[in-house]
């Protein structure tokens with residue numbers, strides 16, 4: 001499936017659209033920050049790297065094979081400026097398993113935008129892309145991200161202990177997940 005014609009997704013406050021090469025400066029504004037890179041297990045980006053990321057994401061619209069990725073710019077409905085991003089990765093196409101992720105520019109955190117955007121993307125994953133199980137992996141110290149998972153109704157399924165190296169620190173991760181049959185059940189009951 002090519003998802004380009006199904007976008008943008010909209011919520012009460014937000015529009016989730018494909019990135020364009022013109023988003024490089026907004027992307028770099030948060031990808032360059034060590035506080036944002038900290039829990040992503042990668043160094044802060046250079047501007048050149050953010051430029052490359054914006055161009056790559058603009059072209060990533062296929063959703064059919066293991067490793068396919070969709071990253072959407074989170075914008076206010078009335079303003080094209082990028083507040084952050086939400087992403088989906090097709091981890092296992094045959095079993096319809098996908099990983100979800102989120103990042104906001106620190107200047108736009110604390111308003112519920114990550115949860116609102118991730119909730120819309122999860123609904124799209126289940127209802128339109130046919131995902132069966134959606135999961136998130138996050139550092140156990142990433143309390144902001146833990147709260148997003150819990151607000152989405154995801155279940156903590158695993159606690160991986162010192163399974164990765166974050167610079168010179170052993171990193172431990174939680175895996176949270178939700179099934180298509182579970183997502184949004186509370187709001188339909």
Ligand SMILES: CC(C)(COP(=O)(O)OP(=O)(O)OC[C@H]1O[C@@H](n2cnc3c(N)ncnc32)[C@H](O)[C@@H]1OP(=O)(O)O)[C@@H](O)C(=O)NCCC(=O)NCCS
Nearest residue numbers: 036039102103104109110111112113114115138144145147
């Ligand atoms: C993880 C991350 C996206 C969370 O951002 P966030 O702004 O805390 O999350 P939300 O957008 O869902 O906002 C929720 C907060 O907004 C508050 N809020 C304020 N106004 C609100 C409104 N109108 N509606 C909903 N929530 C609102 C909520 O009370 C909540 O605060 P709390 O967590 O202190 O209780 C952010 O910390 C981040 O980008 N971190 C760096 C990258 C990263 O770690 N990504 C995840 C890797 S796994």
